[in-house]
Amino acid sequence: MLGQRRSLAAVEQEEWDLIVIGGGITGAGVLLEAARRGHRVLLLEQTDFAWGTSSRSSKMVHGGLRYIAQGDIRLTRHSLLERERLIRELPGLVERATYLFPLRKGVFPGRWPMKAVLWLYDFLAGIRDHRYLSREQVLQRVPDLKGDDLTGAMSYTDALTDDCRLVMRTLLEGCRHGGWVRNYTRVESTSRDGDRFRVQVKDRESGETATLNTHRVISATGAWADRLSGSDPRVRPLRGSHLFVDPAKLPVKDCLTVMHPDDGRPVFVFPWEGVTCVGTTDLDHPQDMDIEAAASHQEVDYLLKLVNTQFTEHPVSREDIYSTIAGVRPVIASGKGVDPSKERRDHAVWGDNGVVTVSGGKLTTFRLIALDALLAAGLLDETTHRREQKSDAPGFTPITDAPRAVESFMQADQTEPAFIQWILEQEAVVHLDDLMLRRTRLGLLNPAAGMAVLEPMKAAIQAQLQWDDQRWDQEVRRYLDIHQRYYGVPAAEPRKACG
Ligand SMILES: Cc1cc2nc3c(=O)[nH]c(=O)nc-3n(C[C@H](O)[C@H](O)[C@H](O)COP(=O)(O)OP(=O)(O)OC[C@H]3O[C@@H](n4cnc5c(N)ncnc54)[C@H](O)[C@@H]3O)c2cc1C
Structure with missing residues (x-):
């Protein structure tokens, strides 16, 4: 289990096989795949787990029709097979959903090109889910859709998830295999010492610093990757x-x-x-x-x-x-300065002085990205890597001793007391924003930052986290400030006065 945060002294005493920097889906995937193979692995996140891009995606576990359109059949096939695996292994967290692609008169792509693309999409996934809907059928399903030049729609399936909960579930699985994790712990620098690394870290809550020892380092720091990579900027x-x-x-x-x-x-x-x-x-x-x-x-x-x-x-x-x-x-980056939407979305793994950096890619393919990173770090050999890429062995084992919402979050009442209690006990909540914006999404899904749903949970949160009234007020102020600055609705630009 994740449990509460461990002291820096406890992690400083250990000799780690691998330190993973970054607590998004990529880092979580690396933690899980390394811990599963018996390595002593520690993951460090500078803010909160999934605070980076992995709480801010479009929530789609998908093959990505755009990759087919760009001719990237390999990425599409890998993504689709991973999608099917996640739907199978995490029911209630990764759920199949119906997608509609409305077709409009004179607008490309029309019915037949879309049908051909979707046939290939389903074929690569090993399913057959696409079909054509007439204009009337579309308007029955989506009465509000503008009907003027609508001729019909292609219907197909992909999957939806909660990206944060997917990260938490992956971290949890990694910890069940013996991995350790710590949030609000920033890696300041890494240095090589013979065949080992020293990793300088700072606890962002207490200000404490420590030097950790490890045999390998994988930086899964996403959009921050260039900071620690020690090589030319690539992101x-x-x-x-x-x-x-x-x-x-x-x-x-x-x-x-x-x-x-x-x-x-x-x-x-x-x-x-x-x-x-x-x-x-x-x-x-x-x-x-x-x-x-x-x-x-x-x-x-x-x-x-x-x-x-x-x-x-x-x-x-x-x-x-x-x-x-x-x-x-x-x-x-392709380095060609192309239109942002035309840049490829593949991941890359590169290394300098022994620190392996992994960045780019997708939520959907985190398992494959993790295998590539472990190969580059020398923690997996070529044969095992090839075998594991195609392996059908389950990546997740069901959790039976937790509230239902932990496994079936997409259908859950996020305010369910047993679930909130589990989060407070098991998921290393440090600040109120961790709970309102990431462990649950109550702060995003309700008007006024979800303050009305927070109020009834106040006593349970204070008791579990031992927050007195002063700390509670501080946390509420901090949370509302973060919400207003970064999750609020920016006002429209005032119209410029004429003359
Ligand atoms: C708008 C948008 C929509 C998307 N939609 C989809 C989608 O629908 N489906 C899909 O499959 N993919 C999607 N993606 C892509 C996907 O979200 C990302 O590829 C993925 O989340 C990246 O995960 P990551 O772990 O590599 O990075 P992150 O989640 O950003 O994690 C990196 C972490 O490293 C931490 N870190 C950085 N520096 C340090 C340090 N020095 N010490 C400790 N920690 C550090 C950061 O705080 C951060 O939490 C989308 C991306 C975006 C932006």
Whole structure:
């Protein structure tokens, strides 16, 4: 079990086989695959688990139709096989969902090209789930969709998850195999000492520092990877933002792909944990990576424009948005300065002076990315790597001694007392924002930062975390400040006065 945070002194005493830097899905995957093989492995996260990109994705466990469109059959096939594996192994956390691709008169791709692509997509996954829906059938399923030039839709399936809970579940599995994890612990630097490494770390809560000893280091620091890699910069940080909208104002039952009227980019509108999610954008992110990413007012305008031109019934305004979220995609740059949406989304593994860096890729393929990183770090040989890539052996074993929501989060009541108690006991919550924004999504899925749902949980949280009233007030202030700055709805730019 994850349990409470361990003291720095306890982790300093150990001689580690592997230290993993970064507590997103990539680091979690590396922890799990290393611990499963009996290595003594410690994962360090500078803020909270899944605080980086892995809590801010589009939540899709998918093959990615865009990869087929870009001719990347290998990435699509790998992603699809991993998707099927995760649906099988984590029912209730990774769930198959229906996707609709509306077809419009004179707009490419039409019915037959889409059918050919979806035939291949299903073939690569080993399923047959796609079909054509007539205009009437589409409007029955999505009555609010603009019908003017609609001719029908292609329906197919992919999967949805909660990215944070997927990270927590993977960390938990890694810990069940003997792995250790620590959040709010930043790696300041690494240095080589013969065949070992010294890893300088700082506890961001207490300010304590320590030097840890390990035989190998894997940096899974995503968009931050260039900082510790010691080699030339390779990551092009691209920001993508989403809106979480009142479902009464934008009701959808399926995941819709709609084309933005300004630039023809596909944007998803989909039901997620009781709200409607709209995204994403795709922009260069030159901002300081020490500051949490946030959606700009232009991105909110862009996504609202899509909604209000593609759906007819209820105009959606800023007041209907509960929250926003922005993530920075660690795209491995082609160096050609191409349009952000044209950069490849594959991962890369590279090394310098023995520190292996892994960045890029997708949530969906975290197991394969982890195997590549372990191969590069010399913790897996070529034969085992090849065998494991294709292996059907289960990656997760069911948890039977936890509240149902731990395994079936997508169908859970996130305020269920037993579940909250489990999180507080088992999931190393340090701040209130860890609980409201990542362990649960209550702060994103409710109006006014979810303060109304937080209030009834106050006594349980205070008792479990031993927070007196002063600490509680501090935590609430901190949480609301973070929410307003990085998860709120930026006001529209004031119109410039004429003359
Ligand atoms: C808008 C958007 C939508 C996406 N949608 C999808 C999707 O639908 N499906 C899909 O499969 N993929 C999707 N992706 C891609 C996917 O989210 C990412 O590839 C994945 O989350 C990256 O995980 P990671 O662990 O590599 O990085 P991160 O999750 O960013 O983790 C890296 C961690 O390293 C930590 N760190 C950095 N420096 C240090 C240090 N010095 N010491 C300790 N810790 C450190 C950071 O705090 C961070 O938590 C999307 C990405 C974006 C941006």
